[in-house]
Amino acid sequence: MEEIVYVNAEGKRIDGRKLDELRPIKIIPSVLSRAEGSAYIEWGQNKALVGVFGPREAIPQHIQDPTKAIVNYVYRMATFSVPDRKSPKPGRREIEISKVSGEALAKAIFVERFPNTTIDIYVHIFDSNAGTRCAALTAASVALADAGIPMRDLVSACAVGRAAGHIMLDLCKEEEDATDAVDMPLAIMPRTKEVVLLQMDGIISKEEWKEAFELGLKGCQQVYEIQKKALKRKYEEIAEEEAKAIEHVDKQLKEISENPELLRGGNK
Amino acid sequence: MEEIVYVNAEGKRIDGRKLDELRPIKIIPSVLSRAEGSAYIEWGQNKALVGVFGPREAIPQHIQDPTKAIVNYVYRMATFSVPDRKSPKPGRREIEISKVSGEALAKAIFVERFPNTTIDIYVHIFDSNAGTRCAALTAASVALADAGIPMRDLVSACAVGRAAGHIMLDLCKEEEDATDAVDMPLAIMPRTKEVVLLQMDGIISKEEWKEAFELGLKGCQQVYEIQKKALKRKYEEIAEEEAKAIEHVDKQLKEISENPELLRGGNK
Amino acid sequence: MEEIVYVNAEGKRIDGRKLDELRPIKIIPSVLSRAEGSAYIEWGQNKALVGVFGPREAIPQHIQDPTKAIVNYVYRMATFSVPDRKSPKPGRREIEISKVSGEALAKAIFVERFPNTTIDIYVHIFDSNAGTRCAALTAASVALADAGIPMRDLVSACAVGRAAGHIMLDLCKEEEDATDAVDMPLAIMPRTKEVVLLQMDGIISKEEWKEAFELGLKGCQQVYEIQKKALKRKYEEIAEEEAKAIEHVDKQLKEISENPELLRGGNK
Amino acid sequence: MRDDILWELRSDKVKELIKVSQRLDGRGLFEYRPVQIETGFSKNAHGSCRIRLGETDVIVGVKMDIAEPYPDSPDEGSITVGAELMPMASPVFEPGPPDQNATELARVVDRCIRESKAIDFKKLSIVEGEKAWFVFIDIYIANDAGNLFDASSLAALGALLDTKIPKLEDDKIVKGEYSGKLELSKKPLLTTFAKINGKIVVDPATAEERAMDARLSIGTTEEALMSAMQKGGTGSFTQAEIEQCIELAFQKSDELRKFFKVG
């Protein structure tokens, strides 16, 4: 195998990014009409869809929690989303990611307001290149907002790690495969910087860890801005539509006031 | 491989049948004592048993339909019923056949009379040689009648298709394996000729399809006669038994009227 | 393969035992704090843990029996408890043993006193060398007593069989693998000698069977004594602890009676 | 539900009658219900048999297949028995994978045949350590009117006696051609007893199974040897009762064996 240059003389990574640079991220809320909230995310090559339902009655009854809503997060990957075809059955990795992601969101949602219910968050990855759990969690948080579920804050996620001795943000697959790779998925509630998701694998010293962690926090803040922009855009669109609707009504009212017979005709 | 003559000079097929001829069919209702209705069918080499239960309360409650009975049709094949040993687990083919067969029968049953219930129809194939879904559906309809479940009409099924350019009724396995084979399972309610099951695979023109379809309708009508005969035979047997019972009572009454002391003795 | 001497000139078996001798058995009740009753058993190389829960409400409701408690016995083997790694999924052997063992205990438990409940007995084998079902059943019976579940009698189990023409008690793996091996797991309620578990495989005459059966009964009686000793030891420990507690209270009472101001101080 | 109450009443009647050594259907205590045997039931099977034992209806099919021998017996094939309590067979059976009852049934039938050594597993070897015949015996219960153990054991024996070994070419199966019959050196059969109110009966029907405390199945061969025993149910047996059952098992199985002509 020929040697890979993870960071070149100009400080650029394999895909041309700087060490503290995220891959391009695109988030679109409200993409699925049957779900109560939804979002689509592209994060580098990663592509995911999220659909949210609830709070709705938890069934069967014996799983209900009388003190709060259950956050049911289901992370799954399409068979063709990885280099080798994945079995359609959920694997152990998918089960673990579902658990820790659900726990991360549960901190942000006002679950105590919806006893005996379940909030179902279904996530599907359609293309992948490292960092899917962070992309999914980021999109899920936007989908929850889209569903109008009350939250303390958004949850913003991104991975940070090490390749070839360099601490870097948002590793791509080739970087994750470096022999000394460390991968640390991280998610926070950006307003308070509370850490709601933290996993790490790879061998690392305390000092390097701290460097990585702090870079990760910065990454999450950038993700937060992108999430807010996506939601804002959506609200503006809604506002625009509403404005148009109001304009339309105004116009009709004006017509009526100018031609009162129209109204009378309608009343007959 | 040597060439197969699908239709010979005399217009006879591999197994000696004419193009519009069904294989021999034998139906026996009421063969299982624990089921509420049942039937056994032999259709060529195909052998199937059907057991019917219900209408009975649908469990668990949340599957109940307050407007009608659920028709639950379960088609399964024995491991040894096919040339290679089949896995005991139900395959996708069995699941699909169960769905379309249940839908076909639901049209014939007065399901709206039995809200919140399930009508369970269990079908098992013990030997097979093409056409098992039609044999099973035909037998299931007789088993439903045997269970006394009110129906608009029987459902009569048979397959029709093409092999080696010939449109023919009720294909056997070798005919189904012809390179140009078309197979079209069909089921109707014979009194109205309404089509309640229709599937087709193979590549066919509109004109050939029409020819096949009309031959299929004729086949279903023949199947209908066989079903009615089987049920009639059963009712005659029951009637015969009843007649015997009446005769026995008459005889006893006569004895009593001739020997009134018998009655007095019994009253003491 | 070199020939194995199953019984040597001095009448000793492969592992030095006599024909009617059990392997060493050690039973410790009350080993698991979260279970309502428990026991640990070592029987030769066999090692098993048993945890008991109940009587507790049977869930879902439709499995409840209004006339008695359901005895739910779950026998399982650890993946590493056998020479080749066992699949973590329960096999057919484990399912069958669970059934017959649960039926054996159901006879001993006063199940009719606990309608609509389930008594769950979970058994796990961590090391094995023939005879695990008997070891497990023996330990389960002690765990039930530990849980305070009322029983007609303990259930005492041991296997008996034949190897190389000799009827012998409590076969080890090598003996079970003899070409003429017969294995007969047996469990009784020792006070009445009622047989509550009996299985047998291997080919045997009536006469040899009788010899084996009677030897088995003797083995079960020995197991009974070991079970009783284990429970007695436990009750003595409890009694000892209670004695200490009483002594402590007595001491305190004495102090109080000698220094009444202590009590008044407490009342203020 | 109504069905359930009916069986409850019948079961009470069974317990009444047994006190005066009578059975609900008028049989003697040690009398089997009528047996009907139909071999060659399925042409796609390599051997098959349908048995009616009274109203109990069981279909068994055999498929021979080639697989790698187990590492600890490289020169042997084997048998595999499966059983399915089909939902048509009783209002209480449900679709799905085999439950405890089906598993027990399959395993007891398996042991009765396997341990009798009626089939010489060494004769099933094709290439040592590589290929051997495995005999898949699948039991389908179509109607459960009681005593599935004996009915299944009869049908399994019938199917095995009907079994043809597929022809091999280059150690591969030639479909539809056969090289001979599967050899059975003896006819192992189960005989099942129910203990009802302290009395022993053979071949229990449904109402009797509901009334019984315990069940005992004994596998025997024509050489007066036993190959399997299985106690079932939540009741118990005394030594004397078991010894009585053993005596009867030899007698009754010899009677049943006559249904199968000498192989």
Add this chain to the structure above:
Amino acid sequence: MRDDILWELRSDKVKELIKVSQRLDGRGLFEYRPVQIETGFSKNAHGSCRIRLGETDVIVGVKMDIAEPYPDSPDEGSITVGAELMPMASPVFEPGPPDQNATELARVVDRCIRESKAIDFKKLSIVEGEKAWFVFIDIYIANDAGNLFDASSLAALGALLDTKIPKLEDDKIVKGEYSGKLELSKKPLLTTFAKINGKIVVDPATAEERAMDARLSIGTTEEALMSAMQKGGTGSFTQAEIEQCIELAFQKSDELRKFFKVG
């Protein structure tokens, strides 16, 4: 629940409108909803396509893999179609293995493609009797706004037209390199009709599916041949209705086919 009542009301409205040959969304009876096609949706797939049919949203990915051919066709590869009704797609879908509906969907799409012979299975052979290409076509329903059959069939066709065959070296896949495109000799597509109150409409939306008595899907090719038919639902069709649907299927599928440029 509220969702359910809304759909109930919409479905009632559908039945009302159809009496005067009108549809809830103003479409003509034989008019499809707008179609949006995005091929190459997933780079990890060997071929992929996302289809929006109105609000119905379906993603199909194809993976080519090497496996041993079936014994009865040693010189052929094959296709395998799977479908998942993802729980995000509808409030009523639940996570878990494919149910009856997903199984039917996958199998009908499979037959439409397979029987059209658009893919020559013999060309998928690599080494006779040893290795052949198997084409895994996996359908994911992301939003169910009705007519999953046609949306899935469109997405499957789009994904197949996008499919590249991985490069082989010593009969093993070289990751990330391709030796060419998968050949498709024709463009099989399903056209699905709903019968509502005795009237036929094409491309039923959700409210129409709730209102319909029966469904008929017809697989066609550009050569005016049919490759598959599937009736669904608890209603029935008359011969005349079926013949009408066949005529329309040829017309409508030709329109849909124009979305895909000549391969």
Add this chain to the structure above:
Amino acid sequence: MRDDILWELRSDKVKELIKVSQRLDGRGLFEYRPVQIETGFSKNAHGSCRIRLGETDVIVGVKMDIAEPYPDSPDEGSITVGAELMPMASPVFEPGPPDQNATELARVVDRCIRESKAIDFKKLSIVEGEKAWFVFIDIYIANDAGNLFDASSLAALGALLDTKIPKLEDDKIVKGEYSGKLELSKKPLLTTFAKINGKIVVDPATAEERAMDARLSIGTTEEALMSAMQKGGTGSFTQAEIEQCIELAFQKSDELRKFFKVG
């Protein structure tokens, strides 16, 4: 149910006490419960260990098996960790396949060992691209009195230190004979913290787990390196808290490591 209320009360007490930096069982905030280690628990295992951490009882067994290496690492073996929360271990565990909690437990123990590189996967290779050792590490929870992560990690390490490699002859395992010990170059261990009412404690017992907001497990080696981290629970941690946990993890794991003599 009664059990549930008791734990509820204990959990309330835990939250009370922690305000004054006290624990229910009198331990210091950063004090482990007593550890008992029994290696060689199962002779049929290639390595095994039973750990009692307070009343928490965990048994781990190791089996070495030969399999084909993964295509992307043809000269390496690997490890596989499984975990079962046995129903005897707690009134709330149910029989069945591993749930989310068991899956997380197994995967975190796996990463702690794997990423530490304590086992050199290349040394597990037997024939490149064909055969390598796979180390199956199976965790059984017999009694759950809290902190399953650390107890499982201790038991897994104990079992691995006890593991013998089966002898090979012609690349096949010779049963019951061994060619040496499995090499472990370091002793990776998890240290788990609970955050209760804003305070951090180590080695949480059951009542503390019920009272905690969040959990943090840190895998460390004796070289003051971390190999794994996992946050659990629906609460959160601040950076300062995490840094405190890291410091403590190095200290506490060094103490625990002393239970295992130098390999």
